[in-house]
Amino acid sequence: MLGAFGYLATGEVMSGSPFTASVAVGGLMMLALLHIADSRDVQWIREWALGTAMIVGLFAGVLTQVTLGGLW
Amino acid sequence: MAGKQTQQRSTDRSTEEVYEEEFVPYINKWGRRTNLLAVALSFGPAMVLLSVYGILPPAGAILGGIISVVGAWGAFWLVEPISYYPVLGVSGTYMAFLSGNISNLRLPSSAAAQEAADVEIGTPEGDIISTLGIAGSIFVNITILTVGVLGLVSVFQALPELWQNALELYLVPAIFGAIFAQFGRDFPKVAAIALSLAFVANLLLEFGYFAFLPGDPIYAVIIIAVFGTMFISKWMWQRGMIGQDR
Numbered sequence: 013m014l015g016a017f018g019y020l021a022t023g024e025v026m027s028g029s030p031f032t033a034s035v036a037v038g039g040l041m042m043l044a045l046l047h048i049a050d051s052r053d054v055q056w057i058r059e060w061a062l063g064t065a066m067i068v069g070l071f072a073g074v075l076t077q078v079t080l081g082g083l084w
Numbered sequence: 085m086a087g088k089q090t091q092q093r094s095t096d097r098s099t100e101e102v103y104e105e106e107f108v109p110y111i112n113k114w115g116r117r118t119n120l121l122a123v124a125l126s127f128g129p130a131m132v133l134l135s136v137y138g139i140l141p142p143a144g145a146i147l148g149g150i151i152s153v154v155g156a157w158g159a160f161w162l163v164e165p166i167s168y169y170p171v172l173g174v175s176g177t178y179m180a181f182l183s184g185n186i187s188n189l190r191l192p193s194s195a196a197a198q199e200a201a202d203v204e205i206g207t208p209e210g211d212i213i214s215t216l217g218i219a220g221s222i223f224v225n226i227t228i229l230t231v232g233v234l235g236l237v238s239v240f241q242a243l244p245e246l247w248q249n250a251l252e253l254y255l256v257p258a259i260f261g262a263i264f265a266q267f268g269r270d271f272p273k274v275a276a277i278a279l280s281l282a283f284v285a286n287l288l289l290e291f292g293y294f295a296f297l298p299g300d301p302i303y304a305v306i307i308i309a310v311f312g313t314m315f316i317s318k319w320m321w322q323r324g325m326i327g328q329d330r
Contacts, residue, residue, distance in 0.1 A: 014264070014267055014268060014271065014274050014275055014278040014313055014317075016163065016164070016167035016168065016187075016306075016309070016310050017187075017260060017263055017264040017267065017278070018264065018275075018278030018279045018281065018282035018283075018309050018313065019282045019285075019286075019305060019306055019309035019310065020187055020260045020264075021257070021260040021261055021264045021279070021282070022279065022282040022283045022286045022309075023282075023286060023305075024256070024257035024260055024261075025257075025283070025286075026286050026290060027257075030253070030254060031253070031254065031257045034254040034255075034257035034258045034261065035257045035258070035260060035261035035264075036261060037258070037261070038257065038258030038259065038260070038261030038262040038265070039261035039262055039264055039265035039268075040261075040265070041262065042261070042262035042263075042265040042266050043265045043269060046199070046265075046266065046269060055200070058199055058200050058202070059196070059200040061196070061199070061262075061266075062192055062195070062196040062199075062259075062262055062263075062266070063196075065258065065261070065262035065265075066255060066258045066259055066262060067258075068258070069254065069255075069257065069258020069259075069261055069262065070250055070251070070254045070255050070258050072254075072258070073250060073253065073254025073257065073258065074246065074247070074250040074254065077246075077250075078246070
């Protein structure tokens, strides 16, 4: 399972720097939100974590594209 | 009398037994039927071409098509069910493979549902929640798609080009990153191994080291990433290097 998503995620990383930013920020956002949800026991954060991480990752991709452009 | 007896028996049985003896066989029966029906229906357009218009491609073209499809996608036939099943569960696997969009839609829905309901993945409880999550995602998917086709296309086209591209390009990587993080959180060591294996395999592919393999060698990357991670984590598990709980 982790292998399959490792493959999917690195496949996107290879496609360019905005994609890398999307993957990384989406992942970090998810970690942060789930950590907050667990430590404070807030149920709605757990439910909205994936959606939020997706949107934030999307913005990170756009931001990288606009500011840095494609580095690789 | 007989009715009472059955009722008595069913209340005596534990949830686990009902799951094992009634739910799973029922799901397997209908899952197989519906999936095989989908396989049969997939031949529909070709059958219409053949029977109504009398068009039959030459055997060489059919064979060539099959070979290129096997080369490009064959590895997924093995890898996808094996690696997604633990999360999707029994019924979830049937539903996901019937409806498609597994990695970017069904699996995240299933994972988010199981995270929100706080059930353990791979247990009967997780299986049920996964089923509900996927069923929900299919209904929402069809509803939004219907509304989208009718109304949202013009909204989408009114967006600036940058955002149109962004939605198409960066949403999926963000999902992959988030899902990887969600599962990697429980097993950080395995996550690190999975990521480095996949990264190295991707780099090897990028620099053409798999060029000796027939077809599109992307399957080499998938096999290395998925099975490599499986074997290494099994090896680590046996040596007590990774724990059962977080």
